[in-house]
Amino acid sequence: MPKPIVTIRYCIDCRWLLRAQWYQGELLQTFADDLDGVMLIPSLGGMFRVAVDEVTVWNRKTEGGFPEIAELKRRVRDLVAPERSLGHTDRA
Template sequence: MQADRGPRIVITYCTQCQWLLRAGWMAQELLSTFGPDLGEVALVPGTGGVFSITCGDTLIWERKRDGGFPDAARLKQLVRDVIDPERSLGHSDRKPQD
């Protein structure tokens, strides 16, 4: 990856748990939303129930720490907060109703 291409997102998923499709779907969501602003979205196979999403040295989501998996809107908000905090995500920025 060239340094000027943008941040690298890494999605590490458990092959034993068969979370490749979930990881691929999340990668697709991020690429659809942030496409040219990202340098790369990498899928990294792991084991032991791992499911984490990082951007550089920043841990964005970790399944055990955060209690499961993020929905697409929440994931986009978290990634946006790291790579471009001023960016509007339109309908994905709506707050859930109490």
Template sequence: MKPSIQIEYCPKCGWLLRAAYMAQELLTTFSDDLYAVSLQPSEIAGRYTVYLNQEIIFDRKREGRFPEIKELKQLVRNLVNPDKPLGHSDR
């Protein structure tokens, strides 16, 4: 089965649009490689965590920042389809 991505975000912080944008980018880039990308409102304030099959691949609190979309695409690519070219995101 293809892997799934989950983006857990803080709705109180207003991060839904950021999470939706990243979900759209991942679904567009990895349309053949992912089963789903889901958004989950967090009950914990300030949370913005990206999971691949329930394993954390990016945590805003741990990194001290949000992921850049280029960086997130590279992280996902390296785990789901290492041979996939990402065009300008590889530069």
């Protein structure tokens, strides 16, 4: 069975590539065995959306800003490896 893919759609006009890359690295480091990858997709219109396969886990416009990395990891974990502990992140 294929592993999930996380997609991060980021606005190129807003210059959010570096933020998207940082989230990408954090997710790949944490979920290396649980994901088939983290794909960055350039977008427009202030878009910053993170999804696991087709399930949106963060949308900047509806959530009001950008996620703390601990919250993003918890949301991704809940979909890709719900039994997995995130260590100190779960205790925060």
